[in-house]
Amino acid sequence: MPDSETRVKIAADGKTLDEAGVKFVVNPYDEFAVEEALRRKEQAGSGEVVVFSLGTAAAQETIRTALAMGADRGVLLQVDKIPTDPFEAARVIAAELKATSWDLILFGRMAIDDYNHQVGTLVAELLGLPSVSAVSHLDIDGTKGVAEREIEGGIEVVEFPLPAVLTVDKGLNEPRYPALKGIMAAKKKPLEVKPVQTGAGTLEVAALTPPPERKAGKIVGEGPGAVGELVRLLREEAKVL
Amino acid sequence: MSKILAVLEQRDGKLRKVSFEVVTAARRLTDAVDAIVCDTTDREGCAAAIAERAKAGGYRAVVFAATATGKDLSPRVAAKLGVGVAADLTDVAADGGGFLVTRPVYAGKALLKVKVTSQPAVLSLRPNVFTPDERATSVKPETLPVTSSGRVRVREIKAAPAGTLDVAEAQVIISGGRGLKEPANFKVLEELARAFGGKAAVGASRAVVDAGWRAHADQVGQTGKTVSPSLYIAVGISGAIQHLAGMRTSKVIVAINKDKDAPIFKVADYGVVGDLFEIVPKLTEEIRKLHG
Numbered sequence: 234m235p236d237s238e239t240r241v242k243i244a245a246d247g248k249t250l251d252e253a254g255v256k257f258v259v260n261p262y263d264e265f266a267v268e269e270a271l272r273r274k275e276q277a278g279s280g281e282v283v284v285f286s287l288g289t290a291a292a293q294e295t296i297r298t299a300l301a302m303g304a305d306r307g308v309l310l311q312v313d314k315i316p317t318d319p320f321e322a323a324r325v326i327a328a329e330l331k332a333t334s335w336d337l338i339l340f341g342r343m344a345i346d347d348y349n350h351q352v353g354t355l356v357a358e359l360l361g362l363p364s365v366s367a368v369s370h371l372d373i374d375g376t377k378g379v380a381e382r383e384i385e386g387g388i389e390v391v392e393f394p395l396p397a398v399l400t401v402d403k404g405l406n407e408p409r410y411p412a413l414k415g416i417m418a419a420k421k422k423p424l425e426v427k428p429v430q431t432g433a434g435t436l437e438v439a440a441l442t443p444p445p446e447r448k449a450g451k452i453v454g455e456g457p458g459a460v461g462e463l464v465r466l467l468r469e470e471a472k473v474l
Numbered sequence: 475m476s477k478i479l480a481v482l483e484q485r486d487g488k489l490r491k492v493s494f495e496v497v498t499a500a501r502r503l504t505d506a507v508d509a510i511v512c513d514t515t516d517r518e519g520c521a522a523a524i525a526e527r528a529k530a531g532g533y534r535a536v537v538f539a540a541t542a543t544g545k546d547l548s549p550r551v552a553a554k555l556g557v558g559v560a561a562d563l564t565d566v567a568a569d570g571g572g573f574l575v576t577r578p579v580y581a582g583k584a585l586l587k588v589k590v591t592s593q594p595a596v597l598s599l600r601p602n603v604f605t606p607d608e609r610a611t612s613v614k615p616e617t618l619p620v621t622s623s624g625r626v627r628v629r630e631i632k633a634a635p636a637g638t639l640d641v642a643e644a645q646v647i648i649s650g651g652r653g654l655k656e657p658a659n660f661k662v663l664e665e666l667a668r669a670f671g672g673k674a675a676v677g678a679s680r681a682v683v684d685a686g687w688r689a690h691a692d693q694v695g696q697t698g699k700t701v702s703p704s705l706y707i708a709v710g711i712s713g714a715i716q717h718l719a720g721m722r723t724s725k726v727i728v729a730i731n732k733d734k735d736a737p738i739f740k741v742a743d744y745g746v747v748g749d750l751f752e753i754v755p756k757l758t759e760e761i762r763k764l765h766g
Binding site for chain 2: 235237238239240241243250261262317318319320321323345346347348349350351354355358359363364365366367369379382383384385386387388389390391392393394402403404434435436437438439440441442443444447448450451452453454455456457459460461463464466467468471473474
């Protein structure tokens, strides 16, 4: 997805991002998911980490990054266009994952472009697996898991059985950087490309628009001497005090 | 417009402010709003109960708050109804038999307008956007019984220390960045927050969260929280694009920075240039006078 430093320009269709000059990166929340999978495998001393991505052909790069971090193999569920309706994305991913009995399925808690924060939970429901979203701390003991997630004004401690689907938040771990050796090795790791079809769904983009411009503000003054005037403006003009 | 099912949230037996926001937004669309609560410590059981009710009641929409709980619960319910969630909405309007909704994407750098045609629609509303009206606060929600027991259980809630308010819910946010120089200096912002008498929270830029000075829960920006308080005071924050994205929908923005060319001044309504260690304590003093 587009790097967080991206300046958003809207394409001529008025519905999509103009991708010219945009730098694409792995979704930062997905990096926490890949890292957690690698750590679980390292702790267990055995196992396999498989990376899936639903995306266009360009998402092969994303998968290679995860392989360079240490994942064993990758699968690209290739579409011409990422569906607007997250349920359509979830349906295709769940159909693909169904055939294997996974110990743990990890997603980023959300994508930093579309902010849908739901695909992982939808997939869990479609697979009939228990799920916890936005996990920032995780303990697993056999088939019992305890996850912590941030809620407004506190932390929720959640118990769940495995196998399970978790969507992960910042704070869970520090993702490793791919080392040169890993990058070289990644080139030889298997990456399967499977074309898939998504339906139209029930969410349809009508328009993508720039946010309303904020009206130009003013510099009230310099130094502590300006504070009196600032407070007056906040009271009398902005009426927020 | 037929009926809407409003899923409210409570903590410690009391309805949370976002619940009144949900009721207010739903009542703007129809007079026929049924408000419910259920035991969210059993996530799966609660989701099943809501989905059953949504099906049986023939609702046009099921509306949640896009809080930590709402974001977890709404896709569970949506999946059972075979639809996706139109998530984190800042505007909802009726559109023929469906809805036309607005959701900020790319952390608010753009707005996506989406047509929702599912029956029912599952919607989640961004907190702090829909101003609750007086009438909503007297809502008496029905408690939905949880009949099938689920596998996922909330064992406990570790509350943040008393008096700390979450940035996503605060009416006033005072955020600090690199300009604070070291973690201990955040106490000047905490003092300012206290001067607002329980209405203010202290936020942080990504730079200081990544440096380990502040908790991730406090981070405002594209990889943190997107906030819309009445008043946002950015202190010692230069204003990287991914930070601006997280706070540009604040009603009033104040920036305090020593660099008069810092990008933060481009989005601020009011700016003060200078040494934050001189300016902030003076501001704290003035705010105390008002609230004293």
